[in-house]
Amino acid sequence: MVFMRFCPRLIASSNFRSPKPRIRTLASPPLAAAAAAAARRCCRRVVSMAGQTSEDALRRALAERQAAVGAQAEAVRALKADGAGASKADVDAAVEALKALKVEAGAAARRLQAAVGSGGGGGAAREEMRQAVVNTLERKLFYIPSFKIYRGVAGLYDYGPPGCAVKANVLAFWRQHFVLEENMLEVDCPCVTPEIVLKASGHVEKFTDLMVKDEKTGTCYRADHLLKDYCKEKIEKDLTLSPEKATEFKYVLAVLDDLSAEELGAKLKEYGIVAPDTKNPLSDPYPFNLMFQTSIGPTGLNIGYMRPETAQGIFVNFKDLYYYNGQKLPFAAAQIGQAFRNEISPRQGLLRVREFTELQLSGESAKLVKLGEAVSKGTVNNETLGYFIGRVYLFLTRLGIDKDRLRFRQHLPNEMAHYAADCWDAEIECSYGWIECVGIADRSAYDLRAHSEKSGVPLVAHEKFSKPREVEKLVIVPSKKDLGLAFKGNQKMVVEALEAMSEKEAMDMKAALESKGETNFQVCTLGKDVVITKKMVSISMEKKLEHQRVFTPSVIEPSFGIGRIIYCLFEHSFYTRPSKSEEEQLNVFRFPPIVAPIKCTVFPLVKNQEFDDAAKVIAKALTTTGVSHIIDTTAISIGRRYARTDEIGVPFAVTVDSATSVTIRERDSKEQIRVDIDEIASVVRQLTEGQSTWADVSAKYPSHVGPQGDQE
Amino acid sequence: MVFMRFCPRLIASSNFRSPKPRIRTLASPPLAAAAAAAARRCCRRVVSMAGQTSEDALRRALAERQAAVGAQAEAVRALKADGAGASKADVDAAVEALKALKVEAGAAARRLQAAVGSGGGGGAAREEMRQAVVNTLERKLFYIPSFKIYRGVAGLYDYGPPGCAVKANVLAFWRQHFVLEENMLEVDCPCVTPEIVLKASGHVEKFTDLMVKDEKTGTCYRADHLLKDYCKEKIEKDLTLSPEKATEFKYVLAVLDDLSAEELGAKLKEYGIVAPDTKNPLSDPYPFNLMFQTSIGPTGLNIGYMRPETAQGIFVNFKDLYYYNGQKLPFAAAQIGQAFRNEISPRQGLLRVREFTELQLSGESAKLVKLGEAVSKGTVNNETLGYFIGRVYLFLTRLGIDKDRLRFRQHLPNEMAHYAADCWDAEIECSYGWIECVGIADRSAYDLRAHSEKSGVPLVAHEKFSKPREVEKLVIVPSKKDLGLAFKGNQKMVVEALEAMSEKEAMDMKAALESKGETNFQVCTLGKDVVITKKMVSISMEKKLEHQRVFTPSVIEPSFGIGRIIYCLFEHSFYTRPSKSEEEQLNVFRFPPIVAPIKCTVFPLVKNQEFDDAAKVIAKALTTTGVSHIIDTTAISIGRRYARTDEIGVPFAVTVDSATSVTIRERDSKEQIRVDIDEIASVVRQLTEGQSTWADVSAKYPSHVGPQGDQE
Structure with a gap:
């Protein structure tokens, strides 16, 4: 359940999407050079789908x-049968052959197991790695299961002290x-x-998921x-499993x-699937809305929801933001904040799903409207998307996301919702597989139109225009x-249908009316054709002077799941190294300094007044310089203290x-240099x-290669 | 409805509180010298209650x-009456005297009006000032009414771009x-x-307010x-109004x-108060819970609420935080986040009330337990509170809160909830009066005990102890x-009552049993006395070695209403000055640089390539240095551009x-200095x-006193 995915899925009347990863290169180079290079780099990754055949x-x-x-085996049985008359040598040979075939079959089973097992045999290793990361994260209070003393709530995790610092x-x-850096307009709704x-x-x-209930216990x-x-x-x-059945699944x-x-x-029903915990029968699937519902004010009549995404707060403020920007396009707006999703059965461990901090950008671009006018089809659109892909790539890799476990996936045409011109997801690979962490959707003018219509604003x-333009306008006047x-009583529907005609x-109708006096006309809302006569409608093309063009801008919406990014960052940053005694593994997070919860630790080598005083002087200087x-x-x-500081990723x-x-000791190389006390803070x-x-x-x-041991 | 207030009010069995402001000086000096001085400064302010007598x-x-x-008037009527025989001169004199008395009465009415009118005559000026601030704040998008295109929701405001920057x-x-600076442990729940x-x-x-309903329309x-x-x-x-009636009100x-x-x-009922909008009769008051209710997961059985305060997230994590801190006390924990209150009828304009960002600190102090042992009654308590008062004072005044419109108010003993040892509010004066913006409550061990009990953890x-201590312990063994x-069937209640006896x-029971063989014993849970005989219970004092003391720590909880602080900051920072043409007032926010949404604007004096290029060089240098x-x-x-930058408080x-x-021009003095381009960023x-x-x-x-005019 990746939260950006719902964007194109939301209002889609038909919604075909395949979870198969697919990569495409950008159609055109993005706007900025660095972003362009970044986008090229990150789009090189192509996911192999070749595995299928070999499986x-x-x-x-x-x-x-x-x-x-x-x-x-049948042959052996036959040879051994009374009256077969086979020699012992024949039987022995046949049994040997059976054994050999069994060994072969066993090897074939193992090869298949390795190919289909989760992660192709790496499943166990991946699970083990995740357990090591998660243990460290929970032990060092990066995460705490929320309301733990009350046995917690699935899908809700607190950030503890180092987790909070990383998030901040x-x-x-x-x-x-x-x-x-991009002069975006921030809002906070x-x-x-x-x-x-x-x-x-x-x-x-x-905004629903399909749910089934255990028919006896009610578990969903x-x-x-x-x-x-x-x-x-x-x-x-x-x-x-036969290859045919495997293909079906x-x-x-x-x-x-x-x-x-x-x-x-x-x-x-076909597969006979029952409730996993009780084996009871299940209800038919029915939609469950994922928003937390509440009511605003005391009457109970005013329904409200905890927002499922932060984007809507930007859309409803479009008018004010547009004026604030001097009525110029394009501009970008941003929001950082919580979004909420009442998951039916959250189950991805530390990937927080019921509440998450969303970072939302909306770039309203005038240029995109040219798309809507079908002037330069798709090109600009891809350029803007490409620019954001580049910026997102830089953002994620600077945080410490491994560029080899980051990919951008473009939605296939048949995945796309009807309003979406294009959609790219930044996916990060972690032990849970490829996780959608950023969605970059071209939401077109859909949301702004929807809110215009509903609100009347x-x-x-x-x-x-620099000078007025003469335009020909279709004028339809129903009588x-x-x-x-x-x-x-059907008049209203007919009038609306007439007014909605394309040029x-x-x-065509004008010509038909002029030649024949009447014509058949399909009114969808009535579900039938009606006969329109000449006196019922006047149709003409009139020349008019236009001073400006009024249009609904299109919106590109990159949306960041900050909790998912942080979790992936933890996995990508984690490694272990043996201690000197080799009795235990030491855990290290290789956070870059901008991410590290604490930038620097200060250790008096041994406990004495002189060293303690010097440590205080250094600490004060670090405070003053803001480290x-x-x-x-x-x-x-000192070795144990180094291990402790490595474990929360202090660089x-x-x-x-x-x-x-x-x-000064650097965390990953464990190298040390010697620096005068009064220079420490600035270095x-x-x-x-x-x-x-x-x-x-x-x-x-x-x-410095001194007597201070790095590890125990 | 000031949000910290509910803390001591929450669980209070009896709850006397007077809204009269009252100031007390600290009982003992706070811990740190700077904080001590600050606390002394801010506690000097004593609110005059002398007005009452003169009114x-x-x-x-x-x-x-x-x-x-x-x-x-009666006398005049009598003089004028037929048969009174008064001379015209007498009548005229009496009429003159009446006129003079009326003038006097008019003057007295005006004096009273001035004394009792809101703000003692300053009400209108205050209202006007607020309107000027609010107009500027809304026009420059510091605030936007939430969901404005849908006619908004009372009590909900968005922060627009400069508002977001100030908040950040x-x-x-x-x-x-x-x-x-205080090495607090941050959590994010x-x-x-x-x-x-x-x-x-x-x-x-x-967590309720009393509500009445319009009996016909249902409005609350x-x-x-x-x-x-x-x-x-x-x-x-x-x-x-008679002075007696005024006193009653x-x-x-x-x-x-x-x-x-x-x-x-x-x-x-007594005053005949009806619904203000319709004049319909009102229902009797009944409690309405101010939490937004929702349900977690799909079953509808698991009730949840949007948290009304951020403190509980800290309390439930106490155990993990205590271990994280090396099992040492005191330590402090902090949380920044939204809290939610479903107000019945929010009505304080831009003071956001339904959702607010709360900043929560909880300092768990071992020393406070000595209080619980009644060793050094009250002293330590006040010292810790005093320290926080000093820190809060420094925080608020550095943000730009006017120290003369800031006060700390200690709750009166009879205002205090039964669990609170002490409570101070930082109140800031704005056009809405004195607003509680920070509450510093000694919540004692109340919450930790409540969660221990409910969760069983x-x-x-x-x-x-450095060496084991011999203690005498009461041992009660019911048979x-x-x-x-x-x-x-009542056995369990009797056993519990016996085990709960004080020393x-x-x-006393031991003595009675030894002398008389039996005694009456009150069992509250049964609501009656029972007879206890000697063989039913053995009571003794035994000497034991204790190696440690186990106790529930007390908690000091400062809680900050960030939205209220920001709104007050806006009012305190706002002033107007005449433009050169004196045709209009120019608005200025005198934000200190740490608060200002933007630190610096760059203006090419006139439009030409050379100046534009120089501006870009400067901008790049500012970006590099992080300004x-x-x-x-x-x-x-340029004058209009200065006015525009002043209006959002760019220093x-x-x-x-x-x-x-x-x-470089400084916003408030309007003075300018001349600096070389390559020094600009660092200056x-x-x-x-x-x-x-x-x-x-x-x-x-x-x-620099050049031709560039500061204003139009």
């Missing part, structure tokens, strides 16, 4: 081997990278949102999850998101009197071993703010 | 004058001032909170608001918060067999009038980061 071959090979084993750093960098807003946006009607499950689990289990664990997985309630229900932009006489339709730090004066060995450690000069600041690298300072200051 | 005198004087007018700056400074947590904290039962009002409005209106507008205002539903209902701290025989009760800025190249006069404006050196950075003052740079660089 088929393995299944067939296994089936053949098993058939051969069966046949040989990521948000600050996001604001710097996007809002400040309430979480409680009145129903009318979310009716207009389509969330009240469409996501219908697609149950079907997915069943199919995956079959594919990965059932080695006797894979097809089901591929179209999972497209299945209607009825289709899902039929599949559950035109959310439009104006383009003043309400004649239409009323002819159609009575071609209208000119976050902690002093660790516990009486444990630099200052060890006070004299009152005049001290050492550490330069390192943490990126003005100098470790290589720079290593070249400048003497390296 | 009484004015009411009496007016009544006397009106009586004199009546008497004289205030939060960053808060984190620096409290979390980083979900907004959606399961019911059990808020049952334990008392919010489900007690806060009962106390209606009574308050009625009394204020009477006092301020009804000049014929004032008394009602003073005890407003203490009135029960019944008392409030009786007062509404002991939220306690341990103090290891369940004998008790079971005697009390059957004195137990020793937020905008370039304004619009073709309007420094760089005007590019040559390609080598440019000017502005020093100014905005507080490393140099305007006086410093004025002394160093030549001042």
Whole structure:
């Protein structure tokens, strides 16, 4: 359940989407050079779908081997049978052959198992790695299960002290990278949102997942999850599965998101899927709205919801923001804040799903309207998207996301909702697979139009012409009197249909009326054709002077799931190294300084007044220069203290071993340099703010290889 | 409805509070010297309550004058009557005297009006000032009414671009001032909170306001608001009010918060108060819970609420935080986040009330436990509170809150909830009166005990003794067999009552049993006395070695209403000055640089390539040094551009009038200095980061009095 995905899915009347990863290169180069290069780099990644064929071959090979084993076993039985008259040597040879075939079949089964097992055999290793990360994250209070003393709530996690610091750093960098560097207009809207807003946006009607209930206990499950689990289990664990059946299950997985309630229900029944905990029968699937509902004010009549996305707050403020920007397009608006989703059965561990901090940008671009006019079809659109893809790539990799486990996936044409011109997801690979962390959707003019219509406030932009333009305009004037006489109660529908005609339709009708006096006309809202006569409508093309163009701008909407990004960042930053005693693994987070919860630790090497005083002097200087730090004066060995600071990803450690000069240790290389006390703060600041690298300072200051052991 | 107030009010069994402001000096000096000085400064302010007597005198004087007018009118009528035989001169003199008395009475009425009118005559000026601030704030998009295109929701406001920047700056400074400088442990918990947590904290039962309904339309009002409005209106507008009646209304205002539903209902009936909009009769008052309710997960059975305060998230995490802190006390924890309150009828304009960002600190202090042991009664308590008062004072005044409109008010002993040892509010004066913006409450061990009890997880701290201590311990061993025989189904209640005896009760029982063999014993849960015999219980004092003390720590909880602080900051920072043409007032926000939404604007004096290029060079240097800025190249006069930048509180404006050196203008003094282009970024950075003052740079660089006019 990736939260940006719902954007194109929201209001889609038909919604085909395949979960198969697919990569395309950009159609045209993005706007800025750095972004262009970045976008090229990140789009090189192509996901191999070649595995499929080899898996088929393995299944067939296994089936053949098993058939051969069966046949040989039969042969052995026949040889051994009374009256077969086979010599002992023949029987022995046949048994040997059977054994050999069994060994072969076993190897084929193992090869298939390795190919289909989760992560192709790496599943266990991945699980183990995740457990090591999660243990460290929970032990060091990066995360705490929310309301733990009350046995918690699934899908809700608190950030503890280092987690909070990382989150604050990521948000600050996001604001710097996007809002400040791109002069975006930031807004901050309430979480409680009145129903009318979310009716207009389509969330009240469409923001649902299909749910089934255990018919006896009432426990709820996501219908697609149950079907997915069943199919995956079959594919990965059932080695006797025929290639045809395996293909069927894979097809089901591929179209999972497209299945209607009825289709899902039929599949559950066909496969005999029951409630996983109790084995009770399940209800038919029915939609469950994922918004947390509440009511505003005391009457109970005013329904509100906790916002499911932060984008709507930007759309409803379009008019004010447009004026604030001097009525100029394009501009971008941004919002940082909580969004809420009442998941049916959250189950991805530390990937927070019920509440998440969303970072929302909306770039309203005048140029995109040219698209709507079908002038330069698709080109500009891709350029703007491409620019954001580049900026997002830079943002994520600077945070520390591994560029080899980051990909941008363009939605296939048939995945796209009817209003979406294009949509790209930034996906990050972690132990849960590829996770959608950023969605970059071209929402076109859909939302602004929806809110204009519902609120009656035109959310439009104006383009003043330098000189008035003469335009030909289609003018359709229905004669309400004649239409009323002819159609009575249906008059309104006929009038609306007439006024909604395209230029071609209208000119065709004009010609027909002029030649024949009357014509058939289909009124969709009535579901039938009516006869229109000449006196019922006047159609003409008139020349008019226009001073400006009024239009609804299109919107590109990149949306960031900050909790998911942070979790992936933790996995990508984590590694272990053996301790000197090699008895234990030491955990390290290789956070870049901008992300690290604390930039620097200060350790007096041994406990004495002189070192403690020097540590205080250094701490004060660090405070003044604005470098976050902690002093660790516990009486444990320096090696253990280094291990402790590595485990929360502190990049630099200052060890006070004299009152005049001290050492700085870099976390990942474990190298140390010696620096005078009065220079420490500025050296550490330069390192943490990126003005100098470790290589720079290593070249400048003497390296230190002293008696202070790095590890126990 | 000031949000910190509910803390001591929440769970109070009896709750007397007077809204009269009252100041006390601190009982003992706070911990840190700077904080001590600050606390002394801010506590000097004593609110005068002397006005009351002079108002009484004015009411009496007016009544006397009106009586004199009546008497004289009667005399005139008598003189004029047929048969009175009064001379024309006598009548004329009497009429003149009547006129003079009327003039006197008029003057007395005006004096009374001035004394009782809202703000003592300053009401109109205050209203006008507020309107000017609010107009500027809304026009420059500091605030936008939420969901404005749908006619908004009372009590919900968005922050627009400059408002967001101010909020981000205030939060960053808060984190620096409290979390980083004091090494607090930050947490970040979900907004959606399961019911059990808020049952334990008392919010489900007690977090209510009394509401009345229009009996015909169903419109809801806060009962106390209606009574308050009625009394204020009477006092301020009804000049014929007797001093006795005026005193009664004032008394009602003073005890407003203490009135029960019944008392409030009786007062509404007594005064004949009806629905303000329709004049329909009102229902009796009944409690309305102010939490937004929702349900977690799809079953509808798991009730949740949007958290009403951020403190509970800290309390439920106590155990993990205590271990994280190396099991040492005291420590402090902090949380920044939204809190939610479903107000019945929000009505304080831009003071956001339904959702607000709360900043929560909880300092758990071991020392406070000594209080619980009644060792050093009250002293430590006040010291800790005093320290926080000092820190809060420094925080608020550095943000730009006017120290003369800031006060700290200690709750009176009879205002205090039963669990609160002490409580201070930081109140800021704005056009709405004195607003509680920060509450600093000693919540004692109340919340930790409540959650321990409800969750079954002991939220306690341990103090290891350096050597074991011998303690005498009361040991009560009920004989369940004998008790079971005697009390059957009531056995459990009797056992619990026996085990709950205090040392004195137990020793009295022991004595009685030893002398008489049996004794009467009251079992509250049974509501009666039972007879306990000697064999039913053994009571003894035993010596034991104790290695540690286990206790529930006390909590000091400062809580910040960030939206209120920001609104007050806007009012305190706002002023107007005449433009040169004197045709209009120019608006200025005198934000200190740390608060200002943008630190610096860059203006090419006139539009030409050379100046534009220089402006870009400067902008790039500002970006590199991390100074937020905008370039304004619009073709309007430099004076108008200054006015525009003043109106959003930008402290420094760089005007590019040559390609080598440019000017920096300081917003409030309007003074300008001339600085070389390559020095600009570092000079502005020093100014905005507080490393140099305007006086410093004025002394160093030549001042500029050029042809560039400051205003139109």
